Amino acid sequence: MIRKWWKEQVVYQIYPRSFYDSNNDGIGDLNGIILKLDYLKLLGVDTLWISPHFDSPNDDNGYDIRNYKKIMEEFGTMEDFDLLLSEVQTRKMKLIIDLVVNHTSDEHNWFIESKSSKNNKYRDYYIWKAGDKNHPPNNWTSFFGGSAWEKDPISNDYYLHYFSKKQPDLNWENNKVREEVYEVMKFWLDKGIDGFRMDVIPFISKDQNFNNLSKNEFSNPEKVYSLGPRLHEFLKEMNSKVLSRYDIVSIGEAFGINEQTMIKLSDQREKELDLVLLFDIIRIGRENWIQNKWNLVELKKLFTVQSNVDEFHWPTVFLNNHDNPRSVSKYGNDKEYRIKSAKLLAMLTLTQRGTPVLYQGEEIGMTNYDFTELTQFDDLEVLGNLSKAISSGISKKEYVLHLNNTSRDHARTSMQWNSGPQAGFSSYDNNWFLSNPNSSFINVKNDLIDRNSVFHFYKKLIEIRKNSKDLIYGDYFDLDPNHQNVFIYKRVGINLTYLIILNMSNSSLTYNFNNLTEYSLEFSNKRENPNISSNYIELLAWDALMFKK
Ligand code: ISL
Ligand code: CA
Numbered sequence: 001m002i003r004k005w006w007k008e009q010v011v012y013q014i015y016p017r018s019f020y021d022s023n024n025d026g027i028g029d030l031n032g033i034i035l036k037l038d039y040l041k042l043l044g045v046d047t048l049w050i051s052p053h054f055d056s057p058n059d060d061n062g063y064d065i066r067n068y069k070k071i072m073e074e075f076g077t078m079e080d081f082d083l084l085l086s087e088v089q090t091r092k093m094k095l096i097i098d099l100v101v102n103h104t105s106d107e108h109n110w111f112i113e114s115k116s117s118k119n120n121k122y123r124d125y126y127i128w129k130a131g132d133k134n135h136p137p138n139n140w141t142s143f144f145g146g147s148a149w150e151k152d153p154i155s156n157d158y159y160l161h162y163f164s165k166k167q168p169d170l171n172w173e174n175n176k177v178r179e180e181v182y183e184v185m186k187f188w189l190d191k192g193i194d195g196f197r198m199d200v201i202p203f204i205s206k207d208q209n210f211n212n213l214s215k216n217e218f219s220n221p222e223k224v225y226s227l228g229p230r231l232h233e234f235l236k237e238m239n240s241k242v243l244s245r246y247d248i249v250s251i252g253e254a255f256g257i258n259e260q261t262m263i264k265l266s267d268q269r270e271k272e273l274d275l276v277l278l279f280d281i282i283r284i285g286r287e288n289w290i291q292n293k294w295n296l297v298e299l300k301k302l303f304t305v306q307s308n309v310d311e312f313h314w315p316t317v318f319l320n321n322h323d324n325p326r327s328v329s330k331y332g333n334d335k336e337y338r339i340k341s342a343k344l345l346a347m348l349t350l351t352q353r354g355t356p357v358l359y360q361g362e363e364i365g366m367t368n369y370d371f372t373e374l375t376q377f378d379d380l381e382v383l384g385n386l387s388k389a390i391s392s393g394i395s396k397k398e399y400v401l402h403l404n405n406t407s408r409d410h411a412r413t414s415m416q417w418n419s420g421p422q423a424g425f426s427s428y429d430n431n432w433f434l435s436n437p438n439s440s441f442i443n444v445k446n447d448l449i450d451r452n453s454v455f456h457f458y459k460k461l462i463e464i465r466k467n468s469k470d471l472i473y474g475d476y477f478d479l480d481p482n483h484q485n486v487f488i489y490k491r492v493g494i495n496l497t498y499l500i501i502l503n504m505s506n507s508s509l510t511y512n513f514n515n516l517t518e519y520s521l522e523f524s525n526k527r528e529n530p531n532i533s534s535n536y537i538e539l540l541a542w543d544a545l546m547f548k549k
Pocket of ligand 2: 020021022023024025026027028029074
């Protein structure tokens with residue numbers, strides 16, 4: 001197995017807007033992150049990934065970049081960024097930034113120029129097509145509602161935007177665009193950052209035929225958008241011109257890709273990317289704004305598929321990010337078993353094979369927010385898909401009920417630092433977004449004091465993981481793929497074998513397992529020792545146990 005620093009670290013994603021507001025204007029900022037670095041060091045995470053910190057009109061909370069070399073005003077200044085980077089490095093941690101180069105903001109200078117006239121030298125930085133009369137060039141749809149084409153009254157041409165109309169797609173066919181992107185990447189790499197998380201990177205290549213989506217491609221256009229013919233060529237060029245020249249990690253957000261694309265994208269021999277963030281696990285049972293039932297057997301299959309690739313690939317393991325509901329609400333039980341099930345999910349994430357990517361707040365078992373009104377949501381994706389939802393035959397009320405299981409806004413409520421106003425995120429009383437009232441009992445301050453908290457469970461597990469090359473690199477074997485409630489797997493290292501048993505259900509059960517007595521209990525979320533015999537173990541609801549031998 002080829003050893004790399006990014007295979008051995010635990011990544012922690014920060015959504016700066018919701019993390020900590022140091023100057024009490026109601027918006028999280030870079031200095032807020034600096035003030036919390038000692039907290040993150042205490043937790044034991046070593047690589048920080050921050051969501052976009054660049055100048056932006058915040059149509060999509062920073063995923064619409066207006067200037068790649070300027071800091072978003074609300075977040076602070078370039079001096080603040082340089083200080084953040086050096087404070088991270090002082091603590092022997094690493095910093096990854098979010099590279100959003102499939103599209104820019106429509107307020108980016110390139111687009112303002114491009115839109116100004118057909119023969120402007122920036123015209124071909126974006127994708128312009130003539131429609132016919134009042135029809136867009138094809139039937140491609142945007143993820144934020146409506147057509148993926150916006151008509152420009154000046155030239156009567158349409159421009160492509162897979163996301164909001166304020167996020168025009170860059171034209172990667174144009175090598176001037178590619179050179180501009182590589183220059184932006186070097187600007188940040190030469191500051192000393194440790195890598196990039198690349199936003200919807202599989203979308204950068206577009207099939208120049210611009211064929212219509214077929215009927216069954218409509219519900220998941222990302223499956224088509226991620227099959228552009230020059231994707232691998234572009235990434236190989238990016239790798240040879242930029243990525244290969246630094247000791248960094250490149251993580252592709254692999255929205256929509258199929259297995260062979262995944263295999264190619266993250267195969268070390270292909271010299272494209274190092275890691276990919278797959279959607280299969282985090283979107284299990286999902287259909288747009290609807291969360292259907294899923295079962296543990298399906299989930300276990302997905303872990304096995306991603307864990308058992310060859311030594312040229314390395315998985316990532318995550319159950320949370322800024323685009324998905326909170327894991328304890330989705331996979332655990334955020335009511336009577338919130339703490340215990342949050343600990344179980346910590347054990348799952350931190351003992352699987354692959355680089356764990358945690359998200360702010362999961363380490364204290366933060367939950368979804370109980371939205372009741374459409375007006376409470378911030379995410380443009382919610383309003384963008386409203387008409388589609390209504391025309392699918394559901395009421396606004398039902399749409400909100402679905403969003404309570406699927407909205408991206410669940411992950412964007414204020415990070416909960418204490419039980420004070422606004423969860424201690426800010427002392428400003430009119431923040432950009434909501435704070436969850438359950439911060440009265442779910443918050444960092446409480447968790448730091450309570451030795452049995454979710455925080456201390458994550459902290460201990462991160463420590464165990466970082467001190468065990470066998471747990472990091474050990475082979476993965478699912479020991480009972482068909483069990484409906486129990487997730488039991490082994491990690492077989494050179495010296496040590498770990499056995500993890502998770503009861504992912506509200507019911508207790510007796511689990512038959514021979515030679516368990518050969519193992520010693522390493523760690524668990526139980527207060528008392530488990531009842532074990534030579535051929536069975538009693539499992540209570542949400543028991544999570546880690547053995548080794
Ligand atoms: O699944 C989705 C589309 O309905 C969204 O969660 C999201 O658009 C998708 O996962 C891609 O996400 C990335 O690109 C978007 C941005 O809004 C997301 O925050 C980012 O993670 C456009 O930049
Ligand atoms: Ca602020």
